[in-house]
Amino acid sequence: MDDWRPAASPAALARRAELLAAVRGFFARRGVLEVETPLLASHGVTDPAIEPLVVQGGAIVAAPRYLQTSPEYAMKRLLAAGSGPIYQLGRAFRDNEAGRRHNPEFTLLEWYRPGFDHHALMAEVAELLELCLGRAGWRKVSYGDLFREHLDLDPHRASTAALAALARAELDTGGLELDRDGWLDLLLSHRIEPALEGIVCVHGYPASQAALARIDASGPVPVAERFEFYVDGLELANGYHELADPAEQARRFAADNASRRRRGLAERDPDPRLLAALEAGLPPCSGVALGFDRLVMAAIGAASLEEVLAFPWERA
Amino acid sequence: MASYSTNEFRSGLKVMLDGDPCSILENEFVKPGKGQAFNRVRLRNLKTGRVWERTFKSGESLEGADVMDVSMEYLYTDGEFWYFMDPKSFEQHQADAAAVGDTKQWLKEQEPVEVTLYNGTPLSVSAPNFVELEIVETDPGLKGDTAQGGSKPATLSTGAVVRVPLFISQGEVIRVDTRTGEYVARASKS
Structure with a gap:
């Protein structure tokens, strides 16, 4: 057995340590407070595409506890309590996510900026990436333009049938049946992402993919005030102009659970403490979650997460 | 036969797909942070030898192939x-x-x-990567031509024709790389 050894090289681990220090320095200079919130919490996210690991054993565990898939809910409670700008650099866990670019346990950098809209936060994410990767320059492109550019298709207006036909013509999808957002995800992840070069920020997602972002209904089509960052096709970060309306938040929780029912997944109780915090008032803010392990991958040009983790899932 | 879910797909696993037995070569988990998870799988059809990529929804399963x-x-x-x-x-x-x-x-x-x-x-x-076979027919060997340069066709006992150096003679046993069909060396006669 040789699997007691670390998967990452000493050089990769050294680079990882440098980047942790660089991130902390970046936020210290900007007066953003480092915080830590529970990994094991009473509620998980309702997001139908994210499954938590659940802890049921232990004398002190009266009801199941959820390993956090991101610290979002707890950090929003801090914001509502008047924390001001905050960041967290910690572990998150997701069931079923394992592969070259996924480890079920991973390090997430998440931060919130009261008073920032999503465009202001995009600029800050870009600065952090330029600093960490030693690169200059980034491109900002709307989701609509990206699809028009790569696939000659308007993702906001194309019919589900047209999206399915394009995907089936260009990829072997077998008997795959997806909803509209599923086909968009397929085309984005299989046809567009691999072609992205450099630091690219995509924004203006379909309103149906808003998750916890506000919706901008002022344009010709309503779009989510949500963005994603890619480095050479590797998805690194996902950010929102954060939804603050508790009634709308409760509706999205309900919609997530309806989608969970349709897919045969367990429903998740909405976190009452998050709803109470929103009720008390979340300051207008933007927030973003960035996969720190993938940032290290991009920094050293690694092809797989194993190259940047001391002990990936199989060796943990 | 057991069935296997996408997260159990490993290189070498044999599954049934569209009625044919296939061997999985690679399995890539692809998931946009906020969306549908997929597995992009490279397979070889064991009947036809065809290698291609098929995308599955994560969590789908395929029947194992016997x-x-x-x-x-x-x-x-x-x-x-x-x-x-x-x-x-x-x-x-x-x-x-x-x-x-x-x-x-x-x-x-x-x-x-x-x-x-x-x-x-x-x-x-x-076939094994290397086989040793006897030459049943080739042009006579050229004396003194033991170094580089020149080759000639030789027919082996199985009917295969490979190119061998000029100094190799009929009746000799040679070692052949079956992956490339190339002569490797003289084999010691057993």
Whole structure:
């Protein structure tokens, strides 16, 4: 057995340590407070595409506890309590996510900026990436333009049938049946992402993919005030102009659970403490979650997460 | 047969897809942070040899294929079929021309080969990476031409034709790389 050894090289681990220090320095200079919130919490996210690991054993565990898939809910409670700008650099866990670019346990950098809209936060994410990767320059492109550019298709207006036909013509999808957002995800992840070069920020997602972002209904089509960052096709970060309306938040929780029912997944109780915090008032803010392990991958040009983790899932 | 979910897909796993047995070569988990998770899978169709990529929704499953790789001894051919024996069970299997394919030119009696069985019937036969075969026909060797330069065709006992250096003579046994069909060295005569 040789699997007691670390998967990452000493050089990769050294680079990882440098980047942790660089991130902390970046936020210290900007007066953003480092915080830590529970990994094991009473509620998980309702997001139908994210499954938590659940802890049921232990004398002190009266009801199941959820390993956090991101610290979002707890950090929003801090914001509502008047924390001001905050960041967290910690572990998150997701069931079923394992592969070259996924480890079920991973390090997430998440931060919130009261008073920032999503465009202001995009600029800050870009600065952090330029600093960490030693690169200059980034491109900002709307989701609509990206699809028009790569696939000659308007993702906001194309019919589900047209999206399915394009995907089936260009990829072997077998008997795959997806909803509209599923086909968009397929085309984005299989046809567009691999072609992205450099630091690219995509924004203006379909309103149906808003998750916890506000919706901008002022344009010709309503779009989510949500963005994603890619480095050479590797998805690194996902950010929102954060939804603050508790009634709308409760509706999205309900919609997530309806989608969970349709897919045969367990429903998740909405976190009452998050709803109470929103009720008390979340300051207008933007927030973003960035996969720190993938940032290290991009920094050293690694092809797989194993190259940047001391002990990936199989060796943990 | 058991069925396997996308998160159990590993290189080498044999599954049924569109009615044919396939071997999984690579399985890439692809998931946009906020969306549908997919598995992009490279497969080889074990009947046709075709290699391609198919995308599945994560969590979908495929039935396992009853495919086994068994080391067998090559016995003989009657021209229509090639006969192999499992040295453990002494069971004999006949493979048709489609199953032996190009491997037939490397088959030497009593030598071990790997036979892939699908539902108990040979689906394909793979030769060892190196085989030693006798030259039954080639132009006479040229004295003094033992260094570099020049090659000539030589017909082996199995019918395969390979290019050999000029100094190699008829009746000699040579070592051949079956993956490239190239001469490697003289083999010591047994």
